Amino acid sequence: MQNFSYFNPTRLIFGKDSEVRLPEEILKYSKRVLLHYGGGSIKRTGLYDKIMKLLSEANIEVIELGGVKPNPVLSMVEEGIRICKEQNVKFILAVGGGSVIDSAKAIAAGALVEHNVWDFYQGKVVTDALPVGVVLTIPAAGSEASPWSVLTKEDGMLKRSFGSGYIFPKFAIMNPVNTFSLPDYQTSCGLSDMLAHMFERYFTNEKNVVFTDYLLMGAIKSVIELGPKLLKDTQDYDLRAEIMLAGTYAHNGSLGVGRIEDWSSHAIEHELSGYNDVAHGAGLSIVFLAWMRYVNKDNIKKFTQLFTQIFSIDPSMSDEEIVLMGINKLEEWYKEIGLPTRLSEIDVPEKVIDSLAKKCVHDRPNPVIGGFKELYESDIINILKVAL
Amino acid sequence: MQNFSYFNPTRLIFGKDSEVRLPEEILKYSKRVLLHYGGGSIKRTGLYDKIMKLLSEANIEVIELGGVKPNPVLSMVEEGIRICKEQNVKFILAVGGGSVIDSAKAIAAGALVEHNVWDFYQGKVVTDALPVGVVLTIPAAGSEASPWSVLTKEDGMLKRSFGSGYIFPKFAIMNPVNTFSLPDYQTSCGLSDMLAHMFERYFTNEKNVVFTDYLLMGAIKSVIELGPKLLKDTQDYDLRAEIMLAGTYAHNGSLGVGRIEDWSSHAIEHELSGYNDVAHGAGLSIVFLAWMRYVNKDNIKKFTQLFTQIFSIDPSMSDEEIVLMGINKLEEWYKEIGLPTRLSEIDVPEKVIDSLAKKCVHDRPNPVIGGFKELYESDIINILKVAL
Numbered sequence: 024m025q026n027f028s029y030f031n032p033t034r035l036i037f038g039k040d041s042e043v044r045l046p047e048e049i050l051k052y053s054k055r056v057l058l059h060y061g062g063g064s065i066k067r068t069g070l071y072d073k074i075m076k077l078l079s080e081a082n083i084e085v086i087e088l089g090g091v092k093p094n095p096v097l098s099m100v101e102e103g104i105r106i107c108k109e110q111n112v113k114f115i116l117a118v119g120g121g122s123v124i125d126s127a128k129a130i131a132a133g134a135l136v137e138h139n140v141w142d143f144y145q146g147k148v149v150t151d152a153l154p155v156g157v158v159l160t161i162p163a164a165g166s167e168a169s170p171w172s173v174l175t176k177e178d179g180m181l182k183r184s185f186g187s188g189y190i191f192p193k194f195a196i197m198n199p200v201n202t203f204s205l206p207d208y209q210t211s212c213g214l215s216d217m218l219a220h221m222f223e224r225y226f227t228n229e230k231n232v233v234f235t236d237y238l239l240m241g242a243i244k245s246v247i248e249l250g251p252k253l254l255k256d257t258q259d260y261d262l263r264a265e266i267m268l269a270g271t272y273a274h275n276g277s278l279g280v281g282r283i284e285d286w287s288s289h290a291i292e293h294e295l296s297g298y299n300d301v302a303h304g305a306g307l308s309i310v311f312l313a314w315m316r317y318v319n320k321d322n323i324k325k326f327t328q329l330f331t332q333i334f335s336i337d338p339s340m341s342d343e344e345i346v347l348m349g350i351n352k353l354e355e356w357y358k359e360i361g362l363p364t365r366l367s368e369i370d371v372p373e374k375v376i377d378s379l380a381k382k383c384v385h386d387r388p389n390p391v392i393g394g395f396k397e398l399y400e401s402d403i404i405n406i407l408k409v410a411l
Numbered sequence: 412m413q414n415f416s417y418f419n420p421t422r423l424i425f426g427k428d429s430e431v432r433l434p435e436e437i438l439k440y441s442k443r444v445l446l447h448y449g450g451g452s453i454k455r456t457g458l459y460d461k462i463m464k465l466l467s468e469a470n471i472e473v474i475e476l477g478g479v480k481p482n483p484v485l486s487m488v489e490e491g492i493r494i495c496k497e498q499n500v501k502f503i504l505a506v507g508g509g510s511v512i513d514s515a516k517a518i519a520a521g522a523l524v525e526h527n528v529w530d531f532y533q534g535k536v537v538t539d540a541l542p543v544g545v546v547l548t549i550p551a552a553g554s555e556a557s558p559w560s561v562l563t564k565e566d567g568m569l570k571r572s573f574g575s576g577y578i579f580p581k582f583a584i585m586n587p588v589n590t591f592s593l594p595d596y597q598t599s600c601g602l603s604d605m606l607a608h609m610f611e612r613y614f615t616n617e618k619n620v621v622f623t624d625y626l627l628m629g630a631i632k633s634v635i636e637l638g639p640k641l642l643k644d645t646q647d648y649d650l651r652a653e654i655m656l657a658g659t660y661a662h663n664g665s666l667g668v669g670r671i672e673d674w675s676s677h678a679i680e681h682e683l684s685g686y687n688d689v690a691h692g693a694g695l696s697i698v699f700l701a702w703m704r705y706v707n708k709d710n711i712k713k714f715t716q717l718f719t720q721i722f723s724i725d726p727s728m729s730d731e732e733i734v735l736m737g738i739n740k741l742e743e744w745y746k747e748i749g750l751p752t753r754l755s756e757i758d759v760p761e762k763v764i765d766s767l768a769k770k771c772v773h774d775r776p777n778p779v780i781g782g783f784k785e786l787y788e789s790d791i792i793n794i795l796k797v798a799l
Contacts, residue, residue: 024652026426031419037669038414231649233637234657237629245622261619264412268669269622277665281425281656 024231024281031275033168034194037268039260041198042073042158045116046081048194052154053114055084057107059127060118061091065160068204074118074158086110091119093303094296095126097141097176103130104140107153115155117192120213121164121173124157128172128190131155144174149187157195162202162267163213163304165220165274167195182293197271199263207254211360212304214250214266217273218243219307223286224279225329226395228322232282236328239278244333245269251359287393288314291403294379301369308362309369312354313410318396319346325395366410376407412619412669419663421556422582425656427648429586430461430546433504434469436582440542441502443472445495447515448506449479453548456592462506462546474498479507481691482684483514485529485564491518492528495541503543505580508601509552509561512545516560516578519543532562537575545583550590550655551601551692553608553662555583570681585659587651595642599748600692602638602654605661606631607695611674612667613717614783616710620670624716627666632721633657639747675781676702679791682767689757696750697757700742701798706784707734713783754798764795 036044049056056078065071078085088103106112107130117127131153133140143149157167166172170191173184205213225239246269253262272278291314292306319326323342330349331338338345354364363369371379380403384390391397398406424432437444444466453459466473476491494500495518505515519541521528531537545555554560558579561572593601613627634657641650660666679702680694707714711730718737719726726733742752751757759767768791772778779785786794 024426024649024656026429028422028424028432030422034416034418035668036416038412041414044416231653234630234633234653234660237633238626238660239629241625241627241629242622245625249621261412264669265619265622268412272622272626272665277660280423281652 025229025283027280029276029280030188031168031191031277032193033191033275035168035197035271036194037197037264039198039200041196042070042077045074045077045156045158045196046083049078049083049114049116049156050081052193053112054082055086055110055112056114056116057103057112057130058085058087058116058118059091059103059123059130060087060089061120061123063089064204065118068201070118070158070160070201086112091123091126093122094175094182094300095122095129095173097174100126100129100133100140100174103127104133107134113153115153116158117155118158118160120159120161121166124155124164124166124192125172125174127155127157128152128166128192129174132172132187132190141174141176143185143187144176144183149185149189152187152189155190155192157192158201159195159197159267160201161205161209161213162270163216165217165270167192167197168271168275170276180297182297195271197267199260199267202263202267203258205257207257208302208361210254210257211250211362212302213270214246214253214360215304215308215357215362217266217270218246219288219304219311220273221246221278222311223289224282224284226285226325227282228325228395229282235278235281240329240332242269242272242278243329247333247356251356254360283394285393285395287395287398290383290392291406294383295369295371297382298375298379299370305362305369308357308364309366309410310406312350312357312364313406315350315353316409317402317406319350321396366407373408373411376404380404380407413617413671415668417664417668418576419556419579419665420581421579421663423556423585423659424582425585425652427586427588429584430458430465433462433465433544433546433584434471436544437466437471437502437504438469440581441500442470443474443498443500444502444504445491445500445518446473446475446504446506447479447491447511447518448475448477449508449511451477452592453506456589458506458546458548458589474500479511479514481510482563482570482688483510483517483561485562488514488517488521488528488562491515492521495522501541503541504546505543506546506548508547508549509554512543512552512554512580513560513562515543515545516540516554516580517562520560520575520578529562529564531573531575532564532571537573537577540575540577543578543580545580546589547583547585547655548589549593549597549601550658551604553605553658555580555585556659556663558664568685570685583659585655587648587655590651590655591646593645595645596690596749598642598645599638599750600690601658602634602641602748603692603696603745603750605654605658606634607676607692607699608661609634609666610699611677612670612672614673614713615670616713616783617670623666623669628717628720630657630660630666631717635721635744639744642748671782673781673783675783675786678771678780679794682771683757683759685770686763686767687758693750693757696745696752697754697798698794700738700745700752701794703738703741704797705790705794707738709784754795761796761799764792768792768795
């Protein structure tokens with residue numbers, strides 16, 4: 024097991040009507056908040072009104088910044104930073120999913136420095152940040168209890184991330200009812216995203232991680248089992264609750280301690296969504312299947328352990344048969360929840376593969392990605408060809 | 412799923428030589444610490460010298476209070492509180508296992524109030540506490556990352572607990588090497604204790620907790636598999652590491668969210684260790700087997716799910732057969748790691764059962780224990796008779 028240092032201070036406030044705790048939690052920090060949100064779905068569902076009423080009754084002053092889009096951008100963050108500085112805002116409330124939360128974290132870190140916030144995405148170390156709170160509406164990215172923020176700089180379309188203990192949200196209000204209105208496709212993309220966060224951690228060559236392996240396999244199995252059930256009954260409170268919790272645990276860091284994680288599929292997928300704006304979860308379903316087909320021979324026992332467990336495949340079959348059957352079952356699962364499994368389904372033609380692979384390793388200190396198997400540009404080309 | 416509010420801010424600093432981080436972590440809070448420890452094993456192993464050297468080199472002043480015994484007592488805590496108040500100590504470093512940590516937490520809470528610290532164990536709410544840090548040497552109780560403290564008041568031999576977010580340790584230094592010197596019996600008792608913390612959470616009648624059920628079953632399975640391996644090779648770093656991590660996760664609260672936990676076996680066991688000072692983990696092995704035999708019919712599917720998973724029992728057998736086989740396999744497991752499974756092995760005679768059961772429900776607001784199955788005095792008598 025690798026040495027590690029782990030902490031996660033985010034308070035999860037989970038359940039029906041958990042929004043009522045908002046004023047109490049916010050008032051620990053400030054009486055004036057920047058309310059940060061996305062495209063307006065929270066106004067359609069009534070969540071916006073509910074929050075505004077709660078804050079108003081507690082005499083909390085609200086300054087709004089809506090309009091965050093999927094793959095949040097630097098220009099919006101810069102606007103948020105300007106507002107915080109000019110209007111002396113000391114707390115940011117993110118209402119939405121990963122994009123809104125990542126944008127809020129960027130504002131929180133940028134509001135306390137004079138230099139451009141993009142410096143943090145290029146390696147500058149964060150030493151403080153405004154407190155951020157979350158009302159989660161999309162279970163997927165896990166940003167509600169993570170120290171990570173992903174942002175896109177429009178100039179050059181650079182997508183980069185940074186992590187810092189200072190940007191853990193102080194709290195995450197997690198009311199499963201607030202996810203009832205998610206379209207099926209977005210629910211499925213969320214399932215794929217959280218599953219990917221578990222896969223990226225599960226696939227390691229670290230040998231003595233039985234305890235976290237078993238936790239991860241349990242987590243993966245539950246998403247495999249519950250995901251299709253949820254899509255058949257999207258207004259079921261308990262299924263929504265299970266998936267909401269799974270999304271948070273998938274990425275709060277607790278399941279990945281003591282091991283070198285992989286993350287090459289995420290890196291490759293970023294190029295797909297950069298190319299044609301495919302949803303992150305939909306890109307991940309394609310990439311993970313191809314990645315598994317390409318790398319499984321390098322540590323096949325890691326695959327057979329997983330597949331016999333999550334798909335109850337007969338362990339007396341040969342390793343190769345188990346892996347083939349397991350990947351095929353996973354492909355069926357993605358199809359069952361309505362996600363693409365091939366590049367052709369998302370209009371990524373063979374002719375762009377070389378340039379996507381090049382961009383994927385571009386600008387990195389080493390032209391290699393992946394903790395489970397090191398992948399060079401040629402490997403990424405091969406994986407994308409498998410995905411055709 | 413039940414509504415819940417969960418957070419856990421303790422920083423886990425895990426791995427070889429992780430003690431070197433001590434000065435940096437302590438100096439965030441104070442340059443003067445109360446060093447709290449147990450019976451002197453840390454002096455035999457060299458850990459004491461190592462810590463003293465690190466603190467001395469960082470010019471951290473150390474005031475010592477050693478001698479904490481298993482089942483820590485109020486009088487020692489009162490002495491610690493007096494030292495902290497008189498000598499203006501602002502940080503407590505607990506070096507040891509659950510008893511030392513629980514004692515340190517009590518001192519931390521008591522040092523900031525004028526009334527007796529025992530009031531907190533009788534329901535008074537903690538509103539502040541000195542910061543506590545931990546160097547863990549016994550993986551068992553999980554106190555290194557929990558908000559709980561258990562203490563015994565010698566007058567009346569009352570054993571009580573309280574929980575507060577203020578007493579989460581700030582950090583826990585977890586170096587598996589520091590557990591190499593544990594005697595086998597203590598290692599086994601630790602395994603039983605962490606397994607019990609998982610069982611107490613697993614056994615719930617809450618229906619929609621698939622995600623945490625799967626995490627818990629993974630955690631339980633790993634202790635069942637790794638425990639006997641560790642006892643065959645107690646100087647294996649990675650096995651010690653796995654078990655050390657399992658002990659922390661078993662009781663850090665993350666696996667029990669959203670469910671009503673049981674805890675009746677712990678309540679019953681407290682009476683056993685109160686009666687004849689049997690080690691907590693050894694009492695738990697006896698009580699859990701008897702509890703399982705007594706209550707399984709009330710929600711048998713919860714048992715069959717667990718046993719088919721952790722012992723790979725053929726799920727096509729009848730529920731009753733699975734449960735019988737599962738409990739027998741668990742009994743074999745306890746025996747394999749050298750723990751008692753019957754009251755006769757720890758000199759608790761049948762004639763004292765009535766008085767133990769009475770004491771177990773005594774002084775409670777309702778004369779009932781257990782979240783999975785409500786147990787009255789008569790049930791506790793029956794369970795202890797099953798354990799004879």
